[in-house]
Amino acid sequence: MNLLKRILGVVWMLIGPAAIAFLIYEAIQKISANPSQDVYLPWIIIITIFAPIAVGFVIFGYYSLNGEYE
Amino acid sequence: MKPMENSIRRVIFASSAGTLIEWYDFYIFGSLAIVISEKFFPQGNPTLAFLSTLATFAAGFIVRPFGALVFGRLGDIVGRKYTFLLTLVIMGGSTFLIGCIPTYETFSWAPLIVLLLRLLQGLALGGEYGGAATYVAEHSPAKRRGYYTSWIQTTATLGLFVSLGVILITRNLLSDDQFKAWGWRLPFLLSVILVIVSIVIRMKMHESPLFNKLKEEGKTSVNPLKESFGHKTNLKMVLLALFGATMGQGVVWYTGQFYAQTFLLKTCNLNDVQANTWIGIALLFATPFFVVFGALSDRIGRKSIMMAGMLLAIVCYRPIFKTLYNVTDVASKTVANEHTSTNSKADAKDASLVQLITTTEKTFTDGASLKEIKTQAADAKTMVPLASSKPLVKKTVTLNSSEAWKIIALVFVLVLFVTMVYGPIAAFLVEMFPTKIRYTSMSLPYHIGNGVFGGLVPFIATLMFEYSKTPANPAGDVLAGLWYPIAIAGLCAIIGMLYLSNKITTHIDEAENEYVHSTPKKEML
Numbered sequence: 333m334n335l336l337k338r339i340l341g342v343v344w345m346l347i348g349p350a351a352i353a354f355l356i357y358e359a360i361q362k363i364s365a366n367p368s369q370d371v372y373l374p375w376i377i378i379i380t381i382f383a384p385i386a387v388g389f390v391i392f393g394y395y396s397l398n399g400e401y402e
Numbered sequence: 403m404k405p406m407e408n409s410i411r412r413v414i415f416a417s418s419a420g421t422l423i424e425w426y427d428f429y430i431f432g433s434l435a436i437v438i439s440e441k442f443f444p445q446g447n448p449t450l451a452f453l454s455t456l457a458t459f460a461a462g463f464i465v466r467p468f469g470a471l472v473f474g475r476l477g478d479i480v481g482r483k484y485t486f487l488l489t490l491v492i493m494g495g496s497t498f499l500i501g502c503i504p505t506y507e508t509f510s511w512a513p514l515i516v517l518l519l520r521l522l523q524g525l526a527l528g529g530e531y532g533g534a535a536t537y538v539a540e541h542s543p544a545k546r547r548g549y550y551t552s553w554i555q556t557t558a559t560l561g562l563f564v565s566l567g568v569i570l571i572t573r574n575l576l577s578d579d580q581f582k583a584w585g586w587r588l589p590f591l592l593s594v595i596l597v598i599v600s601i602v603i604r605m606k607m608h609e610s611p612l613f614n615k616l617k618e619e620g621k622t623s624v625n626p627l628k629e630s631f632g633h634k635t636n637l638k639m640v641l642l643a644l645f646g647a648t649m650g651q652g653v654v655w656y657t658g659q660f661y662a663q664t665f666l667l668k669t670c671n672l673n674d675v676q677a678n679t680w681i682g683i684a685l686l687f688a689t690p691f692f693v694v695f696g697a698l699s700d701r702i703g704r705k706s707i708m709m710a711g712m713l714l715a716i717v718c719y720r721p722i723f724k725t726l727y728n729v730t731d732v733a734s735k736t737v738a739n740e741h742t743s744t745n746s747k748a749d750a751k752d753a754s755l756v757q758l759i760t761t762t763e764k765t766f767t768d769g770a771s772l773k774e775i776k777t778q779a780a781d782a783k784t785m786v787p788l789a790s791s792k793p794l795v796k797k798t799v800t801l802n803s804s805e806a807w808k809i810i811a812l813v814f815v816l817v818l819f820v821t822m823v824y825g826p827i828a829a830f831l832v833e834m835f836p837t838k839i840r841y842t843s844m845s846l847p848y849h850i851g852n853g854v855f856g857g858l859v860p861f862i863a864t865l866m867f868e869y870s871k872t873p874a875n876p877a878g879d880v881l882a883g884l885w886y887p888i889a890i891a892g893l894c895a896i897i898g899m900l901y902l903s904n905k906i907t908t909h910i911d912e913a914e915n916e917y918v919h920s921t922p923k924k925e926m927l
Contacts, residue, residue: 337900344645362869374861381463381854392641400638401901 344393425561466853469528474842486533493526494597501590532845551828552696648851650894688817695825703904711822769802
């Protein structure tokens with residue numbers, strides 16, 4: 333179980349930036365298709381809100397990798 | 403009745419009444435969003451649209467976690483009682499003032515002030531819940547903490563009820579014109595009476611015994627924010643609380659209680675009176691289960707119930723929402739009668755155009771009916787619709803009342819999942835953190851989980867549904883939006899099952915928490 337937690341720690345550390353990269357990619361696609369305030373404002377807010385959470389997820393993964401939750 | 407039980411009941415009543423009123427205040431704004439938009443954020447002005455979007459998003463998702471930090475810190479330094487009295491005053495004052503502000507027509511600063519007051523509401527809500535949950539938990543006997551704190555958990559649902567009830571009564575007492583002119587202000591103004599009553603009740607309560615003990619011993623935290631998030635020992639628990647519990651709990655809560663409503667109204671086009679009444683009945687039947695699962699968590703553990711709720715939600719969401727869609731889908735019904743009428747009205751912006759309004763009414767053999775109103779711009783002389791104009795179609799499905807119990811039962815099951823994940827969460831969070839930084843530490847993951855992950859469910863799910871519409875499938879996948887709550891709840895369930903312990907912390911005083919925070923890792927988790 334502890335080994336699994338450590339391995340998953342790497343997964344969590346990768347998911348954080350991957351999720352933000354995905355959100356930015358999607359935002360660019362949707363905003364360029366329809367560059368109106370109704371479209372870009374919610375995307376900017378979503379990315380701004382989720383970016384620090386993604387950082388928190390990376391830290392969570394780092395702790396898991398280092399055996400802090402064993 | 404035992405004196406101790408009497409005392410804890412007073413604590414629960416005082417805390418729950420205030421929290422319920424805060425939820426009422428918060429929901430009033432959402433429930434009257436259309437009127438508020440007309441009065442303060444009229445369409446066609448980009449600046450006002452910007453402020454309106456901020457009022458919608460910022461208060462619920464950005465400001466709530468900040469409120470958790472600001473008031474959590476205060477609650478860990480000054481005390482629980484005075485802090486959640488302050489949040490109540492801020493919430494009640496903001497709500498009352500929204501009801502007093504002149505409309506945009508007569509006061510051009512009105513939108514900005516409404517936005518600021520809405521932000522204050524979000525801030526106050528962010529500080530309230532942690533205080534109420536901590537206050538009740540710190541008064542509760544160890545073996546009944548889940549049961550007693552679960553009463554706080556019912557307030558979010560009951561606050562929604564009260565807000566809808568007050569709006570419904572106001573609408574019924576006044577004419578449409580009266581309500582639109584000034585009646586919409588009454589639910590906001592009423593808040594001040596509710597808040598004063600609640601403040602009087604809370605003023606009579608004593609400070610939490612555990613916090614008092616810390617204060618007497620001079621052991622309160624000097625810098626709760628640093629101790630909560632600057633020290634690895636506690637930060638790792640905050641992150642675990644967020645990613646292993648509140649994140650999944652938040653999406654399950656908002657999917658069952660709010661996205662179900664959005665789905666029935668927008669995707670299924672169900673008549674709003676039927677949808678809201680049936681959801682209300684389902685909520686009424688399901689609300690007692692917050693207490694049932696809270697109490698059960700004292701016996702079998704918080705984790706097992708919360709994880710079961712998340713897993714059931716993940717497995718059942720698609721079949722339940724698919725059934726909701728099928729019940730309301732008129733495409734599979736046999737038409738008994740059909741009537742179409744067309745009329746036109748002058749276009750407000752272009753005199754050479756008219757708006758063609760085609761109304762089609764269908765009744766079906768099972769008693770259901772469909773009203774479809776198609777509006778499209780047309781040439782004023784020829785009355786031929788413009789090829790460049792995209793028709794606006796509004797459908798309303800009214801079901802035979804015999805279908806009511808099917809919908810109520812399905813929504814009831816969705817809310818039952820909510821009660822499983824939400825009923826035990828207050829006790830679970832309280833037991834994770836030491837008394838001196840409990841208010842700060844538990845408030846942040848709660849409000850990120852619920853405000854951010856949960857609060858965005860209706861928006862993200864609707865967005866995913868819209869994006870599933872392609873030229874090959876213009877109707878889109880009606881269940882596409884469910885992938886967001888399913889994915890978040892799935893991730894949270896994996897983390898929760900692997901990393902959380904099902905052991906109930908029986909004592910939450912300082913000695914025990916020193917134990918929790920200093921024991922070898924294997925014993926702690």
